Amino acid sequence: MKQNEGKIGIRDYMAIILLTLGSKISDDTPTLLYKTAKNSAWISMLGIALLSLIPILFLLKVFSVHRNKNLHEINVHLFGKVMGNLISMGVLLLGFSSFVLDTSVYVDIIGSMYFTRTPTLALYILMLVVCGYGAKRGIESIGSAAWLTLFYLKATLFLALIFAFTKGNLKFIFPLWGPGTLEIAKTTGSKLSIFADFYYLGIIAPLVSSFKEFRKGTLWAFAIVVVEITAALIIFVILFDFTSIEVISYPFHETILYLSIGFLSNVESMFLPFWLVAAFIRFSFYLYLVVTLFGGIFKIKEFEYLVPVFIVIVLFLGIMPKNLTYTLPYLREMILGILSPLFFILPILMWGMAKLRGDFKREAEQSH
Amino acid sequence: MKQNNLIKLIFLIPFILILTGCWDLKGLDRQVFVIGIGLDVSDEKGKIDITYLIANPEVGTSFAGGGTEEDTVMTVTMRSPDFLSLRHSVNAAVAREISYDLLKVIVVSEELAKDEEFIRFLYSAEKDREIKRNTYLIVTKEKAAEFLSKNDPKFLTRPHKFYENMIQRGIEVGFIPNSELHHFFRVTEEDANLFLATYATTNIRQKEDEYRINEMDALAGDVRIEGETNSANFLGAAVFLEGMMIGTLTGVENRIVMLLHDASSITDILAPIPDPFHEDYELTVRIRKQHNTSVEMNVHDMPSKIHVTLPLTVDVLTDPSMENPVDNKKKVEKLRSTMEEFMETKIMALVEKSQKEFKAEPFGWSLYARKEFKTLKDYMEFDWMRTYPEMKIDVDVEIRFGQFGRQPKTPSYKGIRD
Numbered sequence: 001m002k003q004n005e006g007k008i009g010i011r012d013y014m015a016i017i018l019l020t021l022g023s024k025i026s027d028d029t030p031t032l033l034y035k036t037a038k039n040s041a042w043i044s045m046l047g048i049a050l051l052s053l054i055p056i057l058f059l060l061k062v063f064s065v066h067r068n069k070n071l072h073e074i075n076v077h078l079f080g081k082v083m084g085n086l087i088s089m090g091v092l093l094l095g096f097s098s099f100v101l102d103t104s105v106y107v108d109i110i111g112s113m114y115f116t117r118t119p120t121l122a123l124y125i126l127m128l129v130v131c132g133y134g135a136k137r138g139i140e141s142i143g144s145a146a147w148l149t150l151f152y153l154k155a156t157l158f159l160a161l162i163f164a165f166t167k168g169n170l171k172f173i174f175p176l177w178g179p180g181t182l183e184i185a186k187t188t189g190s191k192l193s194i195f196a197d198f199y200y201l202g203i204i205a206p207l208v209s210s211f212k213e214f215r216k217g218t219l220w221a222f223a224i225v226v227v228e229i230t231a232a233l234i235i236f237v238i239l240f241d242f243t244s245i246e247v248i249s250y251p252f253h254e255t256i257l258y259l260s261i262g263f264l265s266n267v268e269s270m271f272l273p274f275w276l277v278a279a280f281i282r283f284s285f286y287l288y289l290v291v292t293l294f295g296g297i298f299k300i301k302e303f304e305y306l307v308p309v310f311i312v313i314v315l316f317l318g319i320m321p322k323n324l325t326y327t328l329p330y331l332r333e334m335i336l337g338i339l340s341p342l343f344f345i346l347p348i349l350m351w352g353m354a355k356l357r358g359d360f361k362r363e364a365e366q367s368h
Numbered sequence: 369m370k371q372n373n374l375i376k377l378i379f380l381i382p383f384i385l386i387l388t389g390c391w392d393l394k395g396l397d398r399q400v401f402v403i404g405i406g407l408d409v410s411d412e413k414g415k416i417d418i419t420y421l422i423a424n425p426e427v428g429t430s431f432a433g434g435g436t437e438e439d440t441v442m443t444v445t446m447r448s449p450d451f452l453s454l455r456h457s458v459n460a461a462v463a464r465e466i467s468y469d470l471l472k473v474i475v476v477s478e479e480l481a482k483d484e485e486f487i488r489f490l491y492s493a494e495k496d497r498e499i500k501r502n503t504y505l506i507v508t509k510e511k512a513a514e515f516l517s518k519n520d521p522k523f524l525t526r527p528h529k530f531y532e533n534m535i536q537r538g539i540e541v542g543f544i545p546n547s548e549l550h551h552f553f554r555v556t557e558e559d560a561n562l563f564l565a566t567y568a569t570t571n572i573r574q575k576e577d578e579y580r581i582n583e584m585d586a587l588a589g590d591v592r593i594e595g596e597t598n599s600a601n602f603l604g605a606a607v608f609l610e611g612m613m614i615g616t617l618t619g620v621e622n623r624i625v626m627l628l629h630d631a632s633s634i635t636d637i638l639a640p641i642p643d644p645f646h647e648d649y650e651l652t653v654r655i656r657k658q659h660n661t662s663v664e665m666n667v668h669d670m671p672s673k674i675h676v677t678l679p680l681t682v683d684v685l686t687d688p689s690m691e692n693p694v695d696n697k698k699k700v701e702k703l704r705s706t707m708e709e710f711m712e713t714k715i716m717a718l719v720e721k722s723q724k725e726f727k728a729e730p731f732g733w734s735l736y737a738r739k740e741f742k743t744l745k746d747y748m749e750f751d752w753m754r755t756y757p758e759m760k761i762d763v764d765v766e767i768r769f770g771q772f773g774r775q776p777k778t779p780s781y782k783g784i785r786d
Binding site for chain 2: 038039112113114116169171172174175176177178179180240241242243244247254257258259260266
């Protein structure tokens with residue numbers, strides 16, 4: 001694939017992570033956390049971050065000895081041809097499902113909050129066509145687009161959160177432990193997969209200019225994203241309080257609809273375009289990941305031609321569930337529930353296999 | 369190569385057409401903007417009478433150049449189950465599409481606000497995407513429809529400006545509470561506190577003995593303002609508990625609530641208080657709050673205790689008794705102690721009213737109680753609303769004097785009369 005021969009630098013790589021993971025605060029992820037952890041969602045978020053660090057560090061360890069292989073190739077290398085392919089297929093299936101669900105969440109947001117009269121199908125087609133175009137252009141284009149828009153996106157987000165903060169009342173975060181430590185721990189465990197994206201990042205690991213940059217970029221971006229999401233979770237609580245936050249489906253959008261900055265009363269039209277751009281980049285990247293993994297498993301060299309096919313499949317699957325508003329959270333939670341243990345166990349398993357096969361030793365010998 | 373780019377560019381042009389949006393397209397000149405929605409009780413169960421206050425976009429703009437003789441506003445009233453379906457029903461009489469994008473106020477008559485069913489109707493505001501959570505809630509003494517049509521400001525004839533400025537200024541000086549729908553929903557859902565809504569009326573008492581209870585210690589409609597001005601008064605608050613109106617607060621009481629509540633952004637208050645040196649006169653003071661109220665709470669004893677300290681900076685702006693308190697330490701102390709006492713009794717009277725009459729509080733003290741508990745469950749078991757009426761509350765006002773007017777000293781009254 002022509003456009004993919006180039007590699008991306010740490011700058012673009014970090015920009016991609018910051019956009020894809022950072023925009024989780026603007027979909028229904030906060031709602032899923034608030035549902036069980038209530039006003040202590042931010043504490044469970046910190047718990048999730050701490051726990052996620054374990055698989056991420058194991059993954060980085062494994063990648064450190066297989067610098068030219070992507071996630072699928074490492075799977076095959078470590079688990080053998082049959083098991084490796086099976087694991088990759090499972091990973092692909094889950095990744096694909098969450099892609100479908102995430103896009104339908106976004107379409108639901110656009111449809112219910114902004115363009116109420118536009119048919120869902122039209123919104124869906126438009127979104128997928130744009131994302132498909134982005135995905136087909138390859139990782140380099142996605143990376144530079146992400147870097148180009150990163151500043152504006154984060155600046156507007158920051159502005160929105162600052163204004164929300166001034167409108168809120170900090171005392172709403174009390175009682176500190178919300179529904180109790182047990183509930184917080186449960187939420188932490190079941191929603192761990194919020195950071196499962198880091199596992200999928202392994203698919204583009206060899207495309208980052210060097211392993212050193214891959215590791216540095218991953219860890220820094222992780223730290224920034226954790227701070228960002230935690231801050232947003234606190235700000236939504238101090239703005240809406242724990243009782244209202246449970247009934248609000250998309251707190252971020254409710255926030256920008258509520259805010260008025262000085263004499264500007266309808267500021268959501270200022271935030272919406274930036275948010276849309278972030279969404280396009282995010283889904284272009286996801287689609288790119290899914291297609292690359294698919295191409296890897298089925299040994300399709302020119303996988304860029306798969307993009308249109310995937311778009312059509314996603315479209316049909318995405319509009320299939322009826323009553324999006326009610327089925328989506330349920331399905332989302334299911335996927336997150338399945339992904340959570342996998343995200344935690346797989347990297348450790350990979351590391352264990354690498355250890356058994358003596359990959360780390362060989363590496364050490366080579367470096368001497 | 370260049371030609372190639374040109375062809376590409378030509379292909380891009382049709383996309384510009386798509387940018388306007390096909391389905392959600394709304395022409396500015398094809399909508400009318402609703403500034404206020406009035407809600408009234410109707411005879412039919414499950415339905416309410418809804419009034420739209422519609423602004424005429426062509427009045428007051430510079431390009432109209434005063435050429436139009438059209439009215440600035442019009443009101444339409446219809447019976448409807450909610451204010452969503454009404455948007456289309458009204459088109460039987462209104463020529464353009466109804467838009468809520470500039471909606472500023474939802475006006476509710478006292479009669480409907482006191483109805484248990486009221487929240488059923490108001491909650492549809494949370495469903496409509498165009499109704500923003502920063503819309504203000506106003507309760508009127510008369511029917512909302514009457515209020516909207518009778519209110520006819522002399523200046524600021526463009527209604528969105530009138531309501532915006534009237535409410536903002538009212539909040540700044542503390543005569544009316546900040547009654548955004550956002551707070552209404554939040555407080556109602558939290559189910560522990562009182563929500564205060566702006567109280568307004570055009571129904572002003574005309575008989576001499578009925579008005580001027582005590583300057584601003586009154587509700588809208590009780591204060592007579594002479595001259596030709598707005599026919600509506602915005603003063604005081606309607607008290608809501610669990611989404612239902614249960615009483616009212618006067619303008620002064622509302623100021624006290626705002627002073628005590630940390631979240632309110634009251635900047636300064638100009639108020640008359642009794643002159644300790646001469647019983648016939650009143651001093652005007654400017655009260656500023658420079659630090660947050662400190663609230664100490666002991667929730668583990670029964671009954672719980674709350675100790676509130678309210679730090680205020682007071683500027684004494686007038687001196688009608690001409691006693692020159694600035695010079696004399698003893699006089700300053702007297703001034704301080706009488707003022708503190710005066711405010712404490714006022715505040716305690718309101719606290720007592722909240723405990724006895726409303727059985728809930730508007731001061732935001734439950735937030736301090738939350739800190740005392742580790743989990744929501746403990747807090748819920750404590751049941752703030754049930755325990756509040758029994759609590760032992762005392763309030764300390766701590767006054768620091770600021771300035772004494774532009775010129776602190778006045779000649780003594782006796783000296784001049786000599």
